[in-house]
Amino acid sequence: MAKEKLVIVGSRGSKLALIQTNWVISELKRLNPGFEFQIEKISTKGDKITDAPLSRLGGIGLFTKELETALMKGKIDIAVHSAKDVPTELHEGLMIGATPKREDPHDALISNNNANLEKLPDNARIGTSSLRRKAQLLAFRPDFKILDLRGNLDTRLKKLETDDLDAIVVAYAGLRRIGYAGPISQIIPFDIMLPAVGQGSLCIEIRNNDARIYQIVSSIDDTQTRIAVEAERALLARLQGGCQVPIGAYAQTQSNEVFLEAIICTVDGDHAIRDSHSGPTSQAAKIGDELALRMLENGGKRILHEIRQEFQGRIDHI
Template identity: 45%
Template sequence: MKKFIIATRGSKLALWQSNHIKNELEKKFDGLSVELKIFKTKGDKILDTPLALIGGKGLFTKELEDAMLKGDAHIAVHSLKDVPTILPDGLILGAITKREDPRDAILSQEYTSIEDLPPNAVVGTTSLRRRMQILHIRPDLKIKDLRGNVDTRIKKLKNKEFDAIILAYAGLKRLGLLDEVKYITPIDEEIMIPAMGQAALGIECIKDDEVLNIVKSLNDEKSEIETTIERDFVDTLQGGCQVPIGVKATLLENGDIITRAVIGLPNGKELLKDKIYGTKENYKELGKELADSMIEAGAKELLKRAEEIAFKD
């Protein structure tokens, strides 16, 4: 194969991610030419509505998947947290890249942390997961929906529409924006558990042996193990990308794994947290086991109420 086509969104972060994979593939395979084709997804087109209200899964992936299934592209590079746990027939998750720092970060021109925010401060986020966890520790804060690309969100912060905003630290680092705001503080995972797959790139591809062999060269075993646990957890709960679920697996150097998870109501008034310990040898069981344990504790009923609140708000 001499020409390889990547379907991508047109945002700066999506283009960075796709160009990063393009460069890695061209370095690994002499004579391989990789081209980017840009598509707009539903999540890119609807910017005036909270993501949770748009509905459906794959808000940032479906159009890219359609392009691959039509033969217009071989692969698509996604932020793994945006990729549904069930993929369309004919497509496969071919590789998961080495993970960046998976933490969320709080950005502010005046305040250094969540604790430092004054009473009734306005915080911007699109994520029900982030909303849930920040309101649980600071119920006085005013959470305001924040849409648009990373540059747009930072501009709104600088225009004083918000006292602080919350974004993924990995995206800021990849785009070279860590000096763009006076205070950018990663939030400890004990305070805010990340989304499944956060900070890893997922390479989705057509089911073709030649394509798959090329893509698999970029797979990172540690990332694959951690994110498989996280995706199994969400899949067992049958929770989509837009419900308040946080889950983070950590593979330690000695082969032990700890996985933490949280679900709850978007208003932060009720949270259910749990964790499970395991090893590299039994990682394929851990996500389901943790989900089953939380289901026994009422997780599905809590998520149903969370969804009702999200749509009502």
């Protein structure tokens, strides 16, 4: 195989990550006949440390940094990420080359007795690795006991049986991608739980001076998904959010307009700022930025300040 026809694809090594990467490769092969794709598995900090909550690990790029380093060093040609893991500020020299069509962005509840959130028992024990999910669950039912749940998707599903939990909350997109055939107790509606920025989407990251690779990966870019994720990521960038901050957002396009809804919660779910904004798709980033500024002015700044103060002393620099 001639070197110019070979593309090295960087991926995390989890089952879900490899399923996502193989899907990307199958689409790229279909649209770019004659090219060959080879997977390079790369372990990230977030993969290696599974005994601490994400909110305590600190920093950004927990699931992307090592892939980006390999990309910058030329060891891989593209990196396949879950969009929700990608920092809002990319390393200089890198860019998002494509955002493929989005999978369903909802969160999903899986419970032992197949009960939905309303029918779970008093003081139900729910596992989740996400502060965003924790805050919105407590806003819905303050009696819930939220326990930290780390590990890949398969591990988290097994812990429902082994860790004395009543339920777990995970991304519906992940369940769909791994072909999960078990019962799903509830697809949690957006009025109860807004998803993470970019949830259900993939980002294909490349070097910004690599015209050959850009031409290949841009073939799987989905315009509507890219616009929606751009609006969500602009909001997150202005809020300077990450794993330590309970922020949810979801954008969708209709005709030539983008509609964005977002929430900022206190960790205990006691208080939340929820708002929405819309405008032309050509100004998706501006829509996200404007909504973030409005939310900050309407109480979001105080919530975020309190959360960061709370977690500053608890971050483990591991």
